[in-house]
Amino acid sequence: MDPHISVRKNIPASRKAELNTWFEVDREGLAKVLERKGKEFALFELIQNAWDESGVTKVTVALEYRGRNKASLVVEDNAPEGFRDLSHAFTLFAASAKKENPEQRGRFNLGEKLVLAICDEVTIRTTKGGLRFDSKGRHSLRSTQPIGSRIECVLRMSSEDCKALELHMQRLISPAGIDTIFNGQKLHPRPALDEIKATLRTEIADAQGFLRRADRQTTIRIHEVLGDEKASIYEMGIPVVETSDRWHYDIGQKVPVTLDRENVHPALLGQVRVAVFNRMHARLNQEDMNSEWVEMAVASPNCAPEAMDSYLGKRFGEKRVSYDPSDPEANKLAVSQEFKVVYPSMMSAGAWKNAKAANAISPAGKVTPGPKVWTGQGDPNAAAFNDWIPESKWTSGMSEVAAFALSMADKILNRKIVVKFCSTPHHLGAASYGPSGELVFNKLRLGSEWFDHGISEDVLQLLIHEFGHEYSPDHLSSEYHEALCRIGAKLFAVAKQKEL
Structure with missing residues (x-):
């Protein structure tokens, strides 16, 4: 228990011996709380402190299992000044010089104390002196380091713990300009797949020393996830929080985390x-598009239009339409033409908003409109559509198609029909037919040349399709499917008898 943790001022002299602190910390209790974080947190705390030292170019780490569930961990750096203030090794939450620099990792001046809590012995030597912590307490040392700082720890660790710590060591991304050596071997460089400039949430101390959250431009370096690693957010080379994402993200400034460093701020x-998705969407596959992190990215107002289009293409395909409640037949036509109909529940509200803003998906009614003629829907005062092409202006091709359709209806449907032609965007389909017996061809949709090729395969296919609606308006119904089969069979029989 340490009287330097926090001292209450203005205590009467008669009571100073009785009350010289506001609270006390049970080191053994703290060690038990920290045990669930794993021993790797001690390793990361010591290494990040070494990396943060001014002028450091080399950090050496040695881990050795000594038997009987004890291990030695040594971290040494070559920073010219060494540890700035030895008292910070045992003073919780002393003002940290790193608070004001968003490109340094520390902010609470807490790391070394947490390391002390889980160690049996610790020796710290710097250019300014040394300290030793053991079962008898804290002792000052006269011996110093010629350069940098050296921290020697004895921890309760099994052989398996040591092996696990070795694997965690390989997860680190050593900063540029610093050689990080582990048990005599230099850490392999981990080149980034890509690098992004982005404005991200961070923490910076104000004039009074209070940490405030602020948005600041920084660099995100994207790295592959290797072997059995789990994708993580890194803070300047140190893994902070695991994610379910595709890659590691190494952020070049302080990452706002909870005090126990187990979660990052949702805004960050x-x-x-979204910054990563906007840059890397082309490298993702269909499975990635169903992941939680991508769903968050596409719902962000900052999702780029090209990234949104890529998302929709890989998740739903290039042939896609949104469900159109105003045109039920259009949705069925879309399915029959092998479009993917995307329903409202398939995406979040934010993703839908981005998809529409990017013009990356259109309603089924615009892509595969149901066959109908404009009759003033939505306007009770509108006149019925009556802009038909008179027979006197039909081309020879139009007349031939009309005559064939009349004959086919007589032979196949056993009924008389009426054939009309129009050339207008108000008629939403290329053609339409219903039980009323009115067959409409839209010259604007089909094009003039379509009629000039005589009774072609395209003409037969369209007529079979439309005459199927004599029996059912629903393209996906079994009745419609059976009608097409009957029409096809009858057409073959009539053609074989040369009656058509």
Whole structure:
């Protein structure tokens, strides 16, 4: 228990011996709380402090299992000045010089104390002196380091713990300009797949020393996830929080985290994910598009239009339409033409908003409109559509198609029909037919040349399709399917008898 943790001022002299602190910390209790974080947190805390030292170019780490569930961990750097203030090694939450610099990792001046809590012995030597912590307490040392700082720890660790710590060591991304050596071997460089400039949430100390959250431009370096690693958010080379994402994200400034460093701020997570998705969407596959991190990115107002189009293409395909409640037949036509109909529940509200803003998906009614003629829907005062092409202006091709359709209806449907032609965008389909017996061809949709080729395969296919609606308006119904089969069979029989 340490009287330097926090001291209450203005205590009467008669009571100073009784009350010289506001609270006390049970080191053993703290060690038990920290045990669930794993021993790797001690390793990361010591290494990040070494990386943060001014002028450091080399950090050496040695881990050795000594038997009987004890291990030695040594971290040494070559920073010219060494540890700035030895008292910070045992003073919780002393003012940290790193608070004001968003490109340094520390902010709470807490790391070394947490390391002390889980160690049996710790020796710290710097250019300014040394300290030793053991079962008898804290002791000052006269011996110093000629350069940099050296921290020697004895921890309760099994052989398996040591092997696990070795694997965690390989997860680190050593900063440029610093050689990080582990048990005599230099950490392999981990080149980034890509690098992004982005404005992200961070923490910076104000004039009074209070940490305030602020948005600041920084760099995100994207790295592959290797072997059994789990994708993580890194803070300047140190893994902070695991994610379910495709890659590691190494952020070049302080990452706002909870005091126990187990979670990042949701706002930051959203900023990172959309920035990465906007850059890396082309490298993702269909399975990635169903992941939680991509869903967050596409719902962000900052999702780029080209990234949104890529998302929709890989998740739903290039042939896609949105469900159109105003044109039920259009949705069925879309399915029959092998379009993917995207229903409202398939995407979040934010994703739908982005998809529409990017013009990346259109309603089925615009892509595969149901066959109908404009009759003033929505306007009770509108006149019925009556802009038909008179027979006197039909081309020879139009007349031939009309005559064939009349004959085919007589032979196949056993009924008389009426054939009309129009050339207008108000008629939403290329052609339409219903039980009323009115067959409409839209010259604007079909094009003039379509009629000039005589009774072609395209003409037969369209007539079979439309005459199927004599029996059912629903393209996806079994009745419609059976009608097409009957029409096809009858057409073959009539053609074989040369009656058509």
